[in-house]
Each structure stands twice: as structure tokens, then as C-alpha cells.
Amino acid sequence: MSELIKKAAALLESKSVQVVIGYGKGTGNRTRTIFATQVTECENLIFDSRCVQNLAVYLTKLEIKKLGKPAIVAPVPVLRSILQLAVENQITESDLVILGITSESELIDFESFAAIETFLTTHKIEIEEKYTKTIDAIKAMPVAERFAYWVKELESCFKCYACRGACPLCYCTRCTVDDNQPQWISVASHPLGNLEWHIMRAMHLAGRCTDCEACYNACPMGIPIHLLTKSMLQDVADNFGSYGPSLDKQNTLSSFKPDDKESFIR
Amino acid sequence: MSKIGVFICHCGENISATVDVARVAEAAGQLEGVAFSTDYKYMCSDPGQTMIKQAIKENGLNGVVVGSCSPRMHEPTFRKACQEAGLNPFMCEMANLREHCSWVHDKSEATTQKAIDLVRTLVEKVKLNKPLFSIQVPVTKTALVIGGGIAGIQASLDIASAGHQVILVEKDPSIGGHMSQLSETFPTLDCSQCILTPRMVEVAQHPNIKLMTYAELEKLEGSIGNFKATIRKKAKSIDEDLCNGCGTCTTKCPTKKIPSEFNTGLGMRTAIYVPFPQAVPNKPVIDKENCSYYQKGKCKVCEKVCPTGAIRFDQEDELVELEVGAVVIATGFDIMQPSGFPEYGYGKYKDVITGLQFERLASASGPTLGEIRRPSDGKIPEKIVFVACAGSRDPAKGVPYCSKICCMYTAKHAMLYQHKVHHGKSYIFYMDIRAAGKNYEEFVRRAIVEDEVNYIRGRVSKVYEENGKLIVKGVDTLLSAKPVEIEADMVVLASAAVANPGAEALAQKMHVSYDSYNFFSEAHPKLKPVETNTAGIFLAGACQAPKDIPETVSQASGAASKVIILFSKDELSRDPLIAVVNRSPAPVFSTCVGCFMCASACPYQAIGEELITNRQGKVIKKVAKVNPGLCQGCGTCVAFCRSKSIDIQGYSNEQMCAEVIALLNHE
Numbered sequence: 001m002s003e004l005i006k007k008a009a010a011l012l013e014s015k016s017v018q019v020v021i022g023y024g025k026g027t028g029n030r031t032r033t034i035f036a037t038q039v040t041e042c043e044n045l046i047f048d049s050r051c052v053q054n055l056a057v058y059l060t061k062l063e064i065k066k067l068g069k070p071a072i073v074a075p076v077p078v079l080r081s082i083l084q085l086a087v088e089n090q091i092t093e094s095d096l097v098i099l100g101i102t103s104e105s106e107l108i109d110f111e112s113f114a115a116i117e118t119f120l121t122t123h124k125i126e127i128e129e130k131y132t133k134t135i136d137a138i139k140a141m142p143v144a145e146r147f148a149y150w151v152k153e154l155e156s157c158f159k160c161y162a163c164r165g166a167c168p169l170c171y172c173t174r175c176t177v178d179d180n181q182p183q184w185i186s187v188a189s190h191p192l193g194n195l196e197w198h199i200m201r202a203m204h205l206a207g208r209c210t211d212c213e214a215c216y217n218a219c220p221m222g223i224p225i226h227l228l229t230k231s232m233l234q235d236v237a238d239n240f241g242s243y244g245p246s247l248d249k250q251n252t253l254s255s256f257k258p259d260d261k262e263s264f265i266r
Numbered sequence: 267m268s269k270i271g272v273f274i275c276h277c278g279e280n281i282s283a284t285v286d287v288a289r290v291a292e293a294a295g296q297l298e299g300v301a302f303s304t305d306y307k308y309m310c311s312d313p314g315q316t317m318i319k320q321a322i323k324e325n326g327l328n329g330v331v332v333g334s335c336s337p338r339m340h341e342p343t344f345r346k347a348c349q350e351a352g353l354n355p356f357m358c359e360m361a362n363l364r365e366h367c368s369w370v371h372d373k374s375e376a377t378t379q380k381a382i383d384l385v386r387t388l389v390e391k392v393k394l395n396k397p398l399f400s401i402q403v404p405v406t407k408t409a410l411v412i413g414g415g416i417a418g419i420q421a422s423l424d425i426a427s428a429g430h431q432v433i434l435v436e437k438d439p440s441i442g443g444h445m446s447q448l449s450e451t452f453p454t455l456d457c458s459q460c461i462l463t464p465r466m467v468e469v470a471q472h473p474n475i476k477l478m479t480y481a482e483l484e485k486l487e488g489s490i491g492n493f494k495a496t497i498r499k500k501a502k503s504i505d506e507d508l509c510n511g512c513g514t515c516t517t518k519c520p521t522k523k524i525p526s527e528f529n530t531g532l533g534m535r536t537a538i539y540v541p542f543p544q545a546v547p548n549k550p551v552i553d554k555e556n557c558s559y560y561q562k563g564k565c566k567v568c569e570k571v572c573p574t575g576a577i578r579f580d581q582e583d584e585l586v587e588l589e590v591g592a593v594v595i596a597t598g599f600d601i602m603q604p605s606g607f608p609e610y611g612y613g614k615y616k617d618v619i620t621g622l623q624f625e626r627l628a629s630a631s632g633p634t635l636g637e638i639r640r641p642s643d644g645k646i647p648e649k650i651v652f653v654a655c656a657g658s659r660d661p662a663k664g665v666p667y668c669s670k671i672c673c674m675y676t677a678k679h680a681m682l683y684q685h686k687v688h689h690g691k692s693y694i695f696y697m698d699i700r701a702a703g704k705n706y707e708e709f710v711r712r713a714i715v716e717d718e719v720n721y722i723r724g725r726v727s728k729v730y731e732e733n734g735k736l737i738v739k740g741v742d743t744l745l746s747a748k749p750v751e752i753e754a755d756m757v758v759l760a761s762a763a764v765a766n767p768g769a770e771a772l773a774q775k776m777h778v779s780y781d782s783y784n785f786f787s788e789a790h791p792k793l794k795p796v797e798t799n800t801a802g803i804f805l806a807g808a809c810q811a812p813k814d815i816p817e818t819v820s821q822a823s824g825a826a827s828k829v830i831i832l833f834s835k836d837e838l839s840r841d842p843l844i845a846v847v848n849r850s851p852a853p854v855f856s857t858c859v860g861c862f863m864c865a866s867a868c869p870y871q872a873i874g875e876e877l878i879t880n881r882q883g884k885v886i887k888k889v890a891k892v893n894p895g896l897c898q899g900c901g902t903c904v905a906f907c908r909s910k911s912i913d914i915q916g917y918s919n920e921q922m923c924a925e926v927i928a929l930l931n932h933e
């Protein structure tokens with residue numbers, strides 16, 4: 001990825017950005033995020049199939065914002081998140097430089113968020129069959145069995161909130177789960193507390209999640225929480241005809257339309 | 267420290283017959299934070315209210331729960347009583363022990379227990395209530411009236427005569443609506459135009475009325491007292507200030523064969539036209555769809571002949587923004603096109619016409635100058651059949667309701683026919699004769715007895731043509747279902763009154779509700795017949811349901827009086843039950859993260875931005891801000907805010923949570 005390194009270095013050199021957020025080599029076979037603020041640090045940038053972490057998560061973090069204007073290495077899942085963050089008014093075009101990477105690992109520039117949206121029309125979110133099969137099987141279970149399934153799956157959750165930390169869309173200043181006046185969600189990691197947390201997490205992502213799987217990748221216990229968001233994604237698409245972020249359509253679930261057929265809203 | 271007073275009402279026997287009210291009061295007295303609890307026969311009565319006031323003063327209460335009827339009924343009563351005793355009115359809540367409990371359950375222990383639960387939830391809520399203060403909004407004392415039929419005309423005149431400004435918007439080139447098309451009117455048979463046109467002229471001359479014809483509502487924003495309306499003034503292609511209404515253009519226009527809407531297709535008009543001689547304003551418009559110049563680029567005859575040079579081919583639609591304080595919807599109705607029932611042959615046989623077409627035939631200003639001549643050959647029909655309930659009261663045709671006006675106008679039509687064609691024979695097929703109204707039954711009797719109209723109780727199954735006659739096959743159900751067959755020269759269908767085709771779209775633009783037939787819905791069928799569910803928007807006339815002229819005019823005056831009441835004060839006080847975005851100490855300032863999902867969810871466009879700045883004026887955070895003038899307190903935004911940063915005052919998430927927990931924590 002010498003081209004990526006060159007580009008990143010040039011951006012820092014010309015002071016177009018103050019930091020480059022990208023992937024670097026970690027311990028063992030792992031990768032880690034690097035925040036290059038010096039031209040020399042750019043040499044550590046890599047990009048290969050191991051680079052799955054969603055870097056968009058850093059765009060809204062206060063500590064990173066303090067470093068100045070960023071350039072961000074953005075493979076497809078990151079691009080989706082960037083677009084969703086734009087829809088949610090968290091970033092504007094002048095806030096960042098995007099070092100886009102296609103699924104063929106080629107560099108691609110984006111002049112605007114709209115250009116990202118156009119690009120993504122050829123990279124639609126697709127839920128793999130292995131997941132749809134599992135989701136369908138879970139949905140087919142009788143309620144009690146399904147309940148037991150999730151109680152079991154979530155049993156090992158110890159509420160480290162790594163899923164929340166890894167999700168680019170969990171950028172609230174104060175998460176509802178941290179409220180204690182009143183305590184909406186019980187903090188203990190007993191079955192009820194775990195269910196409450198994960199239902200809330202999934203609901204808060206309804207109509208927003210872009211299926212990057214960062215939550216699942218981050219979970220130290222390997223709990224398949226991405227099944228919840230994937231299923232939700234499917235439901236939203238089935239009922240509202242939308243799949244993935246769109247600047248035009250705005251917020252899939254929270255856009256009032258005057259021709260809404262529900263009478264309670266009028 | 268909460269010091270709450272609980273007041274349980276018997277509501278005569280409405281509550282006490284099934285709920286053990288004394289036990290509810292006793293149980294409430296045991297609740298933490300409750301300092302006083304009692305029960306009484308009629309809490310809303312004067313002694314009841316006095317009891318509340320005294321208890322507040324004597325016990326220093328800082329919260330009140332009244333367990334009685336629905337807050338829709340007496341919330342203002344009790345809040346006012348609290349206020350008089352020095353308590354903030356919003357510290358008073360009602361537990362609905364009647365509609366939610368005693369009326370829907372039998373007398374039992376469980377019913378009493380439920381009443382106790384309801385009271386407990388409200389006690390928990392009141393503990394979290396905060397004093398709130400009404401919001402004062404200025405009132406723009408200009409009314410927007412949409413639709414210039416008799417309803418809109420009457421409402422405009424009434425409001426204007428009370429000294430307020432009125433903007434009357436009519437989509438057609440002239441005001442007048444259906445009434446201008448009618449010949450004579452039941453139950454007095456006075457000429458419709460003779461009684462209508464003076465009102466139309468009055469509208470045109472009234473200094474407080476601004477008339478906008480050929481115009482439609484594009485957008486309505488804002489709320490009661492302060493709406494912002496955008497009106498699309500369709501291009502008339504003339505300069506109205508220059509045009510003196512001489513009419514030269516309309517006589518010289520070479521495109522003459524356009525079916526006249528005013529004459530229901532029975533007459534023709536030109537491309538530049540004034541719909542009828544008494545039109546207000548009496549200035550033409552160019553119908554672009556049919557004008558040779560607009561369609562083929564050639565002609566401009568009108569421009570050449572116009573003595574004042576008023577023709578403007580390059581005129582474009584204009585959008586006008588208006589500030590108004592109230593809106594009256596008076597967009598009227600339409601008649602169902604009888605092509606929906608092929609068995610009557612409408613559209614196939616020229617001499618099968620609608621009631622509205624008959625009005626034009628009978629009208630002195632109509633295509634036959636008031637002589638009843640059939641459309642096919644201009645002959646005077648010797649035998650005429652009227653079919654009442656053509657479409658109405660027929661679920662299969664999508665109109666299960668009664669159109670209300672047809673029985674009366676059909677009797678009128680038969681009468682007018684008999685008055686004009688003395689030797690003619692008229693028949694009316696009817697289902698029932700509905701003639702409830704002052705002098706209505708007498709009117710129908712006159713048709714039957716004096717004018718010898720033949721009423722046949724039964725329905726028509728088929729109309730077909732044979733040897734130049736229209737064969738009407740029906741049944742007479744009064745004479746043991748005997749089939750009847752009449753050889754008629756003309757058939758008149760009293761086709762159902764239906765909502766305007768544009769009614770649904772208009773309702774959506776204005777956020778008012780409408781029923782399954784697209785008639786606008788009143789806020790309460792009995793007690794709020796001219797209000798809509800949206801404050802500040804009122805209804806007049808047949809846009810709400812089929813209506814005759816007397817009823818339309820009364821409702822229009824009713825709507826006008828509501829507007830005048832609204833305009834009688836300079837400021838309007840609104841309940842402060844609106845959304846607010848929270849604020850917290852630095853460095854957080856507000857938990858709002860500025861995603862503005864709430865803004866796109868808000869049906870009233872009430873949410874905007876607010877920039878939080880530091881002492882140096884640097885923007886630290888962009889957060890949502892609710893405009894208290896626009897917010898209707900629907901709570902949609904609250905449901906969408908993940909960070910729970912937005913709350914409805916008086917119904918906060920925290921209060922709702924306290925209520926739920928109180929219900930769940932059941933001994």
C-alpha cells in the first residue's frame with residue numbers, strides 16, 4: 001500500500017489534515033489503529049484483509065477531534081458508517097478527508113458525501129445466507145424457546161460495553177445505560193440486565209445500523225449480537241424499503257411524512 | 267418533601283357503584299408522601315372544589331391527585347381550583363377512575379384494587395411534577411378561508427364584519443361554488459343566484475376581505491394564532507389591474523368548443539373565459555390546456571382585441587406567503603360520477619344525466635335558458651324518471667352513507683319539471699324519503715299532492731335504450747315487489763355527494779384528520795362540530811359531510827364565531843405541555859448529540875438548531891431546540907431520542923417510568 005502511505009504523507013505534509021487515522025501492524029498477526037500526526041508515522045500504515053475494525057468510530061471521539069482535522073482510511077464498511085454519520089449530522093464534508101478503498105483494495109477519492117452514496121449503490125449491504133438462515137431459524141422458534149436461546153447466548157455477557165465502544169453509531173455523550181436517575185436499564189449482568197442492555201442496543205440501532213459487524217468483532221465472549229442488528233436491518237428493509245444510509249431519504253424510521261397512513265400521528 | 271392530597275370522587279354513583287371509594291381514599295392515605303386523602307360525592311361541584319382548596323391551604327399540600335372522570339372533562343376545573351388555592355395548576359393530576367375503571371368493570375374487589383393502583387401511579391407521577399407556566403403566543407388577527415362556496419363566503423363575511431382581515435382563497439376563477447350552479451333552491455324555490463350573487467359582490471367589495479381566486483394552498487406551517495400559509499396563485503395570463511372585464515376577448519377567442527365546467531359539460535366555453543356572467547371577480551383567465559397559443563404557439567387573438575392590453579402570456583404561477591392566525595376550510599364537496607354504475611347507462615346515453623346537470627337545464631342562465639330540453643336532440647321530455655340514491659347508501663359503490671341533500675333536490679327537480687312542462691309526467695324511484703328539516707316534509711308533500719309527482723318506492727335495476735326511449739326497469743316494493751317498467755325520455759340520477767378529489771391531499775398539507783370517505787373530521791361529533799383536531803383550523807360546509815345550504819351557512823357562521831373568539835384576545839395562552847431539550851452542567855451542556863433524528867420525526871416541523879457557545883462566543887455544541895410556538899406536545903421526538911435528551915414537560919420519561927414502576931410494584 002505504498003500509494004496509501006504516499007497520499008497520507010502528502011496530506012500531512014501539506015497540512016491539509018493534522019492526523020491520519022488508519023490501520024497499522026499490531027502484536028502477532030493482529031492489526032491496530034494508528035493515528036499518524038507526523039509524516040514519518042505514515043510508513044506504518046497497512047491495508048489488507050485483516051483490517052476489519054471500523055475506524056469511523058473515532059470520528060466522533062472527543063480525544064481524536066482534539067488532534068485536528070483527520071484523514072481516514074475508509075474501506076467499504078467505513079464508508080457506509082461515514083455516510084450514516086453524515087445523515088445524523090455528526091460530520092460535515094469539510095471535517096475530514098476520506099482515503100477510500102474499494103473492495104478490490106484500490107484507492108478511491110470522494111469529493112462529497114453524495115459521491116460516497118453513489119459509490120455505495122454498487123456496494124449494497126447484503127446479509128449473507130448463513131446469517132439469514134440462522135435468523136430465520138431463531139424467528140421460527142416458539143417464544144419460550146427463543147427466549148431461552150437468547151438468555152443462554154447472552155449469559156456470558158459481563159457488560160464490558162466493548163460492542164458499544166466499537167460501534168461508530170454509539171456516539172452519544174451520555175448513553176442511556178449509564179443513566180441512574182432513573183435507572184432505565186439494570187446494570188447487573190444477570191439475565192434480565194443483559195437482555196435489557198442488548199435489546200436497547202439493538203433498538204437504538206434500528207434503521208441506522210450499517211452492518212459492519214464491529215460489535216461482534218469486539219465482543220470478547222463471541223456473543224452473536226450482530227444477529228440482532230442484522231435481523232433488524234432486514235425488518236426495516238422489508239417494511240420501509242430501505243437498506244443502508246441515504247442522504248436523500250434521511251432517517252428511515254424517524255422521518256414524518258404528511259401522507260402517513262397512521263392516524264395517531266396527525 | 268411531597269405533601270400530596272388525594273380526592274376520590276363518587277361521581278354520583280358512576281364510580282361508587284362499582285368501586286369502594288372509601289377504601290380507595292383510605293389506601294391512598296397510606297401512600298408515602300400523601301398528606302391528605304378523602305372521598306366525596308361530586309368533586310367537581312362547588313363544595314367539592316372548596317374542599318380541595320381548603321385542604322391545600324390547611325395542609326400545605328404541594329401536589330393534588332383527583333380520582334374521578336377523564337381529564338378531558340374536568341382537568342381544567344380541578345387545575346383552576348388548585349390555582350385559586352395558590353398551587354401551580356400543573357401540580358394537579360387526575361386518575362381516571364370512571365372511564366378507565368368503574369364504567370368498564372363490574373363491582374368487585376379487583377375493580378377497587380385497580381382504582382387504588384390508578385391513584386398510586388398518579389401519586390408517584392405528581393411527586394415528580396414541576397410547576398409549569400402557560401405559554402403566551404401572539405395572535406395574528408387574519409383569517410385564511412379556503413374555498414369560496416357559500417360556506418367560505420359566509421365565513422369570510424362574518425369574520426370580516428367583526429373587523430378582522432380575511433384572505434379568501436378559491437381554486438376556480440370565480441367564487442360561488444355549487445350554489446352558483448343551482449337553479450332554484452328547496453324548500454322555498456327561490457332562485458339560487460338571486461340570493462347568492464349579492465353575497466358574492468359583498469365579498470368583492472368588503473374592505474377587510476382579500477380575494478384570491480384561481481389560487482390554492484401550497485403549504486401550511488405553524489400553529490394556532492401563528493400559521494404561515496403559502497398560496498399558489500395560478501397564472502391567469504391576464505393583468506388583473508388592467509383588465510376592466512369588458513369581455514371582448516371571451517367573445518373573440520376562436521377556441522370555442524370546450525365543455526364548460528360551470529354548465530357541467532352541457533354548454534361550451536372559450537379558452538379565455540369567465541365561468542358565468544355574474545362571476546366574482548368578473549375577469550377572465552386563460553385555460554392553458556385548451557388555448558391554441560399555449561398548445562400550438564399560434565393565435566394571440568385575445569391580446570390583439572384587448573382594449574387595455576391586459577393579456578400576459580408570460581405570466582407564471584406566483585407563490586405568496588401569508589401570516590394568518592386561523593384557518594377555515596370550506597372546500598365543499600363533489601358529486602360522484604355515475605360512470606361508476608354502468609347499469610344506469612350514464613355516459614352511454616346522452617339523456618341520462620346527473621342532478622347537477624338538471625340544475626343547469628332548469629337554470630335561466632343555463633345552456634337552455636331554463637327550458638327543460640334533453641341533451642340528445644333538444645326535445646322537451648314528456649316523461650322523466652328521477653333515480654334517488656344513485657350511489658348513496660350503497661356499500662357496494664363505496665358510499666354507505668346518506669348524501670342527505672338528494673331527497674330534497676330530487677323533489678325540487680320533479681317540481682320544477684312539472685312547473686315548466688305542465689303535461690309532462692315525472693316519476694321518482696326512492697328508498698326512503700328523508701325530509702327532516704324546517705318546511706322540508708311540507709315541500710315533499712307539495713310535490714306529491716300539488717304537482718302530482720309519482721313516487722315509486724324501490725330501486726332501479728337497469729336503464730337501456732329501445733326505439734329512441736329510455737327503458738327504466740325497476741321495482742315497486744310497496745306493491746308487493748311488483749316489477750315496473752317506464753318508457754322515459756330522460757333519466758336524472760341523484761348521484762351521491764362525495765368528498766372533493768383533492769380533499770385528502772389538502773388534509774395532509776394541513777395536518778387535519780379526515781374520515782374514510784375523505785370528508786374532513788370534526789374534533790367532536792356533538793360538542794365540537796366546527797373544530798378540527800388541529801387547534802386554529804375550523805370547518806365550514808360540505809367539506810365536512812354532505813349538507814344543504816341552510817346547514818352550510820349555519821356552520822360557516824359557527825366557524826366564523828370560533829375565529830372571532832380566537833381573535834378577541836391579543837395573546838393566546840397555551841398549555842406548556844411541550845417538548846424541551848435538556849441542559850446539563852458543563853462540559854456536557856446537554857446530552858443532545860445533535861443527530862436531529864427528532865427534527866425529521868416531528869410532524870409539526872417544530873425542531874430547529876441551537877448553538878451552545880462559550881464565553882468567547884465559540885460554538886461548543888450544536889443541539890436541538892424546540893420552538894414552543896409550534897410544538898404540539900405529541901411526543902414523537904421523545905420516542906426517537908436515544909440519549910433521552912428530549913422530554914415532554916409534564917409527561918417526562920422519568921414521570922412515565924415512575925408510573926410504570928408504581929404499577930409493577932404491586933403488593
Ligand SMILES: Cc1cc2nc3c(=O)[nH]c(=O)nc-3n(C[C@H](O)[C@H](O)[C@H](O)COP(=O)(O)OP(=O)(O)OC[C@H]3O[C@@H](n4cnc5c(N)ncnc54)[C@H](O)[C@@H]3O)c2cc1C
Pocket residue numbers: 412413414415416417418435436437438440441442443444445448450451452453481482483596597598599600601621622623625671675678766768772806807808809813814815816818
Ligand atoms: C344537484 C344539487 C342540488 C342542490 N340543491 C340544493 C337546494 O335546492 N337547496 C339547498 O339548500 N342545497 C342544495 N344543494 C346543496 C348545496 O349545493 C350545498 O349545500 C352547498 O353548495 C355547499 O356549499 P359549500 O360552500 O360547502 O361547498 P361548495 O359549494 O362545493 O363550494 C366549495 C368551494 O370551494 C372551492 N374549492 C374546493 N377545493 C378547493 C381548494 N383545494 N382550494 C381552494 N378552493 C377550493 C370550490 O371550487 C368551490 O368554489 C344541492 C346540491 C346538488 C349537488
Ligand code: SF4
Pocket residue numbers: 847857858859860861862863864865889890906907908909910911912
Ligand atoms: S434531542 Fe435527541 S434525537 Fe434530537 S438531536 Fe438531540 S440527541 Fe438527536
Ligand code: SF4
Pocket residue numbers: 844845867868869870871872873892896897898899900901902903904914
Ligand atoms: S413533541 Fe416533539 S415531535 Fe411532537 S410536536 Fe413537539 S417537538 Fe415535534
